[in-house]
Amino acid sequence: MGNEKEVEKQSTLRGFHEKRFTLPKLPNDAHHKMLESFEELLEELACGYVDLDLMHCPFATTTDSCGKIRRLSPDEHPTSTDT
16 A cells, blocks of 8 residues: 555564554545455554554545546545445
8 A cells, every 4th residue: 555564664673663653544545445445454554453544535536447546526425424
């Protein structure tokens, strides 16, 4: 997803693994697959927990067949309320 593996590695090497507050962000294309994305994030972090999780954007996006990211309109699902 991002720099999670490196942050976890450096936190452990420097001895402040237990002193940090883990606050990852799920990407804005994860609204429709929250659990799957969260499990991937936990695997990347390799610490087994997070203190607080943030959704990167309050609106969902989707990727079309050409690979272009498109913001979903308010009446399309999943909405932020669905998430």
